[in-house]
Each structure stands twice: as C-alpha cells, then as structure tokens.
Amino acid sequence: MINPLRGMKDLIFEDSQKFVHIVTTAIKIAKNYGYTYIETPILEETALFKRSVGESSDIVGKEMYQFIDKGANDVCMRPEGTAGIVRAFISNKLDRQDATHRFYYYGPMFRYERPQKGRLRSFHQFGCESFAEASVYEDFTIISMVSDIFDALGIRYNLEINSLGDNACMPDYKEKLIAFLESKKESLCSDCNRRIVTNPVRVLDCKNESCKTILKDAPKLIDNLCDSCRDDLDRLCQLLSEHKITYTINTNLVRGLDYYTKSAFEFVSTEVGAQSAIAGGGRYDKLVEFLGGKSTPAIGFALGIERIMDLVELPEQKREGLYLGTLDTTALPLLLQIAKEKRAVQKVYVEYEQKSLKSHLKSADKLGYLKACIIGENELKDKTVWVKDLQSKEEQHISLDVF
Numbered sequence: 001m002i003n004p005l006r007g008m009k010d011l012i013f014e015d016s017q018k019f020v021h022i023v024t025t026a027i028k029i030a031k032n033y034g035y036t037y038i039e040t041p042i043l044e045e046t047a048l049f050k051r052s053v054g055e056s057s058d059i060v061g062k063e064m065y066q067f068i069d070k071g072a073n074d075v076c077m078r079p080e081g082t083a084g085i086v087r088a089f090i091s092n093k094l095d096r097q098d099a100t101h102r103f104y105y106y107g108p109m110f111r112y113e114r115p116q117k118g119r120l121r122s123f124h125q126f127g128c129e130s131f132a133e134a135s136v137y138e139d140f141t142i143i144s145m146v147s148d149i150f151d152a153l154g155i156r157y158n159l160e161i162n163s164l165g166d167n168a169c170m171p172d173y174k175e176k177l178i179a180f181l182e183s184k185k186e187s188l189c190s191d192c193n194r195r196i197v198t199n200p201v202r203v204l205d206c207k208n209e210s211c212k213t214i215l216k217d218a219p220k221l222i223d224n225l226c227d228s229c230r231d232d233l234d235r236l237c238q239l240l241s242e243h244k245i246t247y248t249i250n251t252n253l254v255r256g257l258d259y260y261t262k263s264a265f266e267f268v269s270t271e272v273g274a275q276s277a278i279a280g281g282g283r284y285d286k287l288v289e290f291l292g293g294k295s296t297p298a299i300g301f302a303l304g305i306e307r308i309m310d311l312v313e314l315p316e317q318k319r320e321g322l323y324l325g326t327l328d329t330t331a332l333p334l335l336l337q338i339a340k341e342k343r344a345v346q347k348v349y350v351e352y353e354q355k356s357l358k359s360h361l362k363s364a365d366k367l368g369y370l371k372a373c374i375i376g377e378n379e380l381k382d383k384t385v386w387v388k389d390l391q392s393k394e395e396q397h398i399s400l401d402v403f
C-alpha cells in the first residue's frame with residue numbers, strides 16, 4: 001500500500017466540503033471587491049523565492065521543496081503565493097501599464113517542516129494581491145475584505161495591525177534597533193543573535209520567553225515613523241474604527257517575510273486555545289521593483305485554509321435533488337432519460353439496481369435527497385411516475401408529460 005507522503009493529507013468527505021465552502025465563500029467576496037482569478041505555476045525558479053521571501057527566512061533557509069529538474073534548472077515548489085503572482089505581474093508586463101490590477105488565487109503551498117497539528121508540508125492558501133494602488137484606503141479595503149470573509153464563515157478573530165515603515169524611516173530605525181540588540185547580545189538566544197546580522201527586525205518576533213522580556217524595552221518602529229507612515233497608520237486606525245472593525249496595534253508584528261512595508265496585519269483566531277494566525281498580509285511596495293519590474297505599490301493577504309477548516313462549521317445540509325429508482329429494470333432507459341433532463345436544473349441520483357419501494361426510500365433518505373421518484377410496472381403502463389417528497393412526506397402520481 002502506498003500512503004501519502006509525511007505531512008501531506010487527502011481532503012475528502014467533510015474536509016473537502018469545508019475546503020470548498022471556505023474557497024467559494026472567499027471567492028464570492030473577492031469578486032465583489034473587484035478581484036479576478038489568477039493561476040500561476042506551482043513550480044518556479046528557486047531564485048524567485050530566494051529573492052522575494054528572503055534568504056534569511058526560515059522558509060527559504062530550511063523549508064523549501066527545492067530540486068534540480070531534468071533540464072538542470074534549480075526549481076522550487078512554491079512555499080507561498082505572493083512571489084509567483086508578483087513574478088506573473090512582471091512577466092505579463094502589467095507593471096508597464098498605468099492601471100490597477102487585483103487578483104485572487106488559491107491552491108497548495110509546500111514547506112518541508114516538521115509536521116505537527118495545524119502544520120502540514122502541503123497546505124492550502126487563499127489570497128489576494130492588489131497592484132498599483134498606494135492609497136491607505138486600499139489597505140483599509142483589503143482588511144475589510146478579510147473581515148467580511150471571516151464574518152461570512154462565522155469565524156471570530158482579533159485583528160492586529162502594525163506599520164513596518166518605508167525607505168524614509170526604516171533605515172534609521174534599523175540602526176537604533178541594532179544598537180539596542182548589540183547591547184543585549186549576551187542575553188538573547190542564538191536565533192536572535194544570528195538575526196541581528198541577517199534580519200534584525202525579525203528578532204522582535206522571537207518566541208523565546210526570556211528574549212520576549214528583554215525585547216519589551218527595544219525601540220519601537222511605531223515611535224520612529226516618518227510623517228507619511230504615521231499619517232497612513234492614523235488614517236487606517238480611524239477607518240477601521242468608523243467601520244466597527246476592532247483591532248489592536250501589535251508593535252511586534254513584523255511578518256515572516258522581508259518585503260513588507262507600511263501596513264501589516266494579522267487575523268488571530270479567538271476560538272483556539274493557543275493564539276494562532278488564520279490570515280496575514282500587508283503592503284509590499286518594494287517587491288515589484290526588487291524582482292526586476294517597474295516600481296509598483298502593492299498590498300495583499302493570504303489565509304490558511306487548513307487552519308480555518310479546524311474552526312469552520314459547515315452550513316446545515318438541506319435536502320435537495322431527485323433520487324430515481326425502479327421496481328423493474330425494464331424502466332432503466334426511461335430513468336436515464338429523466339435523469340438527463342432533470343440534471344439540467346438539479347442534482348439527480350440514479351439507482352441502477354432493482355429494489356423494493358421501502359429499500360429505495362431508505363436509500364433516498366440516507367443520501368439526503370429531497371424527492372424520490374420511483375417507477376414500477378404500473379407506472380410504466382400508465383406513463384406516470386410516483387414521487388414522494390421526503391420532507392413534507394407528500395406522495396403523488398404525476399403524468400410523465402408534465403413531470
């Protein structure tokens with residue numbers, strides 16, 4: 001027997017229903033916000049992720065499904081969605097147009113990490129990316145879209161936001177932060193020490209308790225923002241309040257990825273014991289240029305479908321569709337003809353086996369159909385069908401011409 005690979009999972013039955021429910025809900029809302037679908041390859045050049053996600057990140061440093069293909073190309077299964085979409089944005093020369101572009105996507109992502117609860121090696125994300133709109137109103141709108149998706153799915157959350165600054169304020173802040181970190185070097189963990197050099201801002205994200213205590217006194221970017229970043233953050237807070245989207249400012253929210261600027265946000269589930277991010281995103285105004293395109297502001301988010309599957313309840317299943325059965329197999333061709341017509345407008349099940357009426361009704365009920373339509377010898381003769389509504393329990397003979 002061949003099983004799925006470690007950390008990979010089949011989605012079937014309730015899991016796959018939840019998957020479809022989450023994705024269709026998110027798609028409907030994204031479309032209402034003016035987003036169109038984009039599909040990009042799962043396999044990309046490794047260099048794309050090295051450049052965009054950043055060599056210092058755990059994703060690129062430790063977790064990539066990277067290999068050399070038969071044409072000697074260094075390739076990688078995408079560990080996240082944004083890089084491929086920004087690559088597509090540039091490859092399709094959309095950065096040369098003077099227009100906004102808004103895309104939604106969903107699909108599998110791959111990270112070679114230690115499998116544990118809520119953390120698979122093959123997992124799914126739904127996400128949106130908005131290009132060429134620098135206004136903070138777009139930041140508000142995209143956060144509002146994520147909150148609409150969670151509201152529609154009946155999932156409660158806390159929204160955390162932060163500003164990651166821009167070229168005007170980040171470099172000065174970084175210097176201050178590095179000076180602080182250097183002074184505490186001895187007391188910080190080895191991960192932190194490595195990051196002081198590779199990605200000092202990520203140190204703020206350390207989960208180590210003793211590091212956390214020390215980092216409480218670290219200079220905060222929020223106190224060092226330039227006027228433009230400060231104004232945008234204030235406006236974002238004001239818009240969220242006006243629209244009754246509650247939030248907290250988390251100054252340690254730095255995201256795992258290197259290309260974020262200004263607004264960063266995370267939706268954290270309030271329904272699980274341990275705090276767990278169910279969606280995250282933010283502005284990444286530097287990435288398009290960084291990947292060789294024309295400088296274009298952009299913002300996006302991704303939500304983790306498996307994490308949401310653990311929280312979401314499926315909407316109540318309503319009885320629907322038509323069950324077709326026969327007491328006499330000579331009626332089968334007629335059943336198939338009826339099925340073909342009825343499938344144009346509803347779900348239809350055809351039982352090929354001759355069974356008793358009681359046994360047919362039992363199957364129709366178990367499969368969740370609304371109506372059972374049974375044809376026996378008499379019905380064949382009269383050119384009628386016998387129909388039972390399994391909800392109202394009403395039974396009737398209907399002429400084939402009008403059925």
Ligand SMILES: [Zn+2]
Pocket residue numbers: 188189190191192206207208211
């Ligand atoms: Zn640490």
Ligand SMILES: [Zn+2]
Pocket residue numbers: 165166167168169170225226227228229230
């Ligand atoms: Zn700034």
